[in-house]
Amino acid sequence: MPDFVYDKKVYYNPVEFAMDRIGGIWKMPILWRLREKTLRYSDLKKELPHITHKMLSSVLRNLEKEGFITRKVHAVVPPKVEYSITERGKRAIPVIEVIRRYGAELMREFGVKAKETESGK
Amino acid sequence: MPDFVYDKKVYYNPVEFAMDRIGGIWKMPILWRLREKTLRYSDLKKELPHITHKMLSSVLRNLEKEGFITRKVHAVVPPKVEYSITERGKRAIPVIEVIRRYGAELMREFGVKAKETESGK
């Protein structure tokens, strides 16, 4: 009794659908980084030191496929690839802000302390 | 270079921390169901037909452990166990509403249609 199906996967509610688009460990941090500026692959890698090469690559491909970011390849040597947020991606930013704020509140409640408050995403 | 640690796990940003508390497939749907009324185990199971016995059990335990819900056992035969949302849990509701709304918007954008709009969580 699926409630609805998208891309061969069954979803039971809108929350789950949203989380499958922009959830996971890295999608929101990446969208957040791109919210006001275009970045190239190596810039993103620098800003997200903990992400592995493979993960960054695959998450970027996924976000592009689903229309949250665009990818622009410059025909130069060495290669230069720039990622920008789309209108669809921009609509996710306010949601990410709400979750960020809630997460920060929860961290205070739980007594968790960040080493660098502005390093997060 | 962890940004912060909680419960032996490393987090890199508040979004990730929040999602580890109330993310996943079932936590938000359960909190949402409990937002305005107490439910017993079997009620929750009925309202979330797709969740397995094991998952419901383990997610409830986790939500209780982290203070989002409370569990009250009535000493009767057969057993009766009631779950209620806590103040901490209630603070998650507005966030869930934002994500729900966003998810519904995304579903429209992606052309996904729910069989029952009010079946979701």
Place this chain on the structure above:
DNA sequence: CTGTATCCCCTCAGATACTG
């Protein structure tokens, strides 16, 4: 610089069976 391909481990989650 910007990727892709392989190998591999480990956790998540389902099915099933058993208990107070």
Place this chain on the structure above:
DNA sequence: CAGTATCTGAGGGGATACAG
């Protein structure tokens, strides 16, 4: 009714090597 225990399979994600 309300759980717990065990087994198992699929997939996420890391490390590493290779390519245009």
